[in-house]
Amino acid sequence: MKSVQDQPLLRFAIRFGFLILLLGLVVFFSIAASGFAGARSAVFVFQSVAITGILALGVTATLVVGGFDLSIGSVATSALMLSAYVMVVMEQSAFVAVVACLAMGALVGLVNGLLIVKMKVPDLLATLGMMFLLVGLQRIPTEGRSISTGMTMPDGSTTEGTFSAGFLWLGRHRFDLVLDDLIPVPVVVFLIVGLLVWVFLELTRHGRLMYAIGSNERAARLAGTNVNRYKILAYMISGVLASVGGILLAARLGRGDIASGNNLLLDSVAAALIGFAVLGAAKPNAFGTAIGALFVGVLLQGLTMMNAPYYTQDFVKGAVLVVALVFTFALSSRKRGGGH
């Protein structure tokens, strides 16, 4: 078999295929769906993927070290409930709520990491356990009720606190850019987080070591890397980013909505996996994850504008994921020489 290096067309397809597909989709929807083309519409796409995108960047960090974090969805919904609890029931400020959520995310990540490196629990199982634990835990303080101002607590008292304006700002404020009130805060957070994770993974020594752990843990250990510490760090990044997503979700909804977070988990994992295919990376990477999230966002936005029913959207999401995985595993492994 000829190597991919001798087939410029195939090499080009692997490298830029997904970006071209994304561009093609945008052009298609701009023609087919009225109102799709335009700055506001573009911002909608970004906003609809901002939260899952942030979670996906967290998953990416764990994928890089060869792990996986199934608990991100439930960390996000726990942060949603916790922020509501802190503000509405305990009547604390937005600042306290945010700090509490971030600390919770870091703690969950730390526990996940310790379970995996110290207790030797396989990553999927440890984070699966954590997922169930959090789904239950977040409902205990309110006996399964959603949290909102004026709700009646299990002990019969009525809650007095409110979501502070500063907190809601996180989910609802829009910065002016060319047009007034254009860019929502979650999109800005998504872009900043994306940039930070990208810089950390691609440009710092720590990021390189994490990739080294992911590709060959033993080699990395023998080369003197503190594998355990980096693994724990990856899960803490994942936990903190998931809680950031949960905070933004709470700020947008304006109440502590009980939800399992399973869809958040699936959507963000899909984004991270689609990211493997972007630029032919064939490995988890921050840029790819962001593009993967946008890809799904563009599709859903366009389909909704064309009145496509919800089940076709799940179908399309699945189809995109399958195609992306084919890109990654079939085509890219040939690039490495003949496949495995």
Add this chain to the structure above:
Amino acid sequence: MKLFRREIIKLAGAALLSGTALTSAALAADMPAPFDNPGEVQIALVRYLSTGDFFQASLAGVEAQAAALGVDLRVFDSRQDAALQADMVDQAIALGVDGIIIQHGLTESMQEAAQRAIDAGIKVVAFDVNVENPAIPQIEQSDYLLGKLALEQAIADNGDTWAAGYVYVPGIAPLDRRDQAWQDVRAENPGIEEVAVFGTLDNPIANSVANQARSVLQANPNITVIFAPYDEFAKGVKIAVDEAGLSQDIDIYSADVSTADISAMREPDSAWAATVATNPAVVGEVSVRALAMLLAGEDPGASVIVPPTLITQAFLNDNDITNMETLSAKMPQFAHADVAVPDWMPLPARN
């Protein structure tokens, strides 16, 4: 002796109706068998769905009415596991309960289990699940009326000619029944144009629906009314309408209500104009009362319908209603449904 007791019951009922404050404990001795000794009566609630505000409130209603009767209540939660729910009915049979309330579930899985309970001499009522058994009364909130009342309000507010957005996910029984109302109203009012249908049940539902609604509003700027017959849908639509800065131009009509919904409806310039709801706690109470009537040898009827109530934004604002408790206090028809209330029936205390 028996005759004498009947007289007492009538007297007690009359006393209750005339509003005399009688505690349920005082009444206990005056209720028909087997409630003359209510501590010995054991009933089971077998639930299919349990997470969410609606089911929490409905459980609270079941508990309140069971406490008012003084009976022993066991709650079985199958957490959306249809097979487990059927097993739980068998567990309740083995436990020797006197009555069972089946709450939601699937006809296919519950039909035989319900029959086994009947065969074991246990009285059964079913809430929002059709077990196709003439011996089992159906407790229902009328989803059709829920949709119908909301749409009638939409027509009263906006006339009979508008472009509508409609939030709907087919295949969910209550939403399908509400959809029937939408189809009927549209057939009667050709001026109502359905320009977009969307909807999803992806968790968190409000967030997912908000993302969709924003795209829909962008693509169809002529929409003035959105019919979102489920409060999670309405919440999502409201987020999108607010984000698009259209809260003055669009009216949202929905179904169901919760404390959070009330505050969303009462926000300044809220687009959420009205909702129609059946109090889930009342539905829970009615389920227990219907079962109690069966146990006492009375017939609640094959179908017990709990009527819904229209709740408008103006009513909430005028009466300064902030949560479900104040809503119940200001709107008596919401706090209590005059359904399945024989004279002897003690009612939960209202505060």
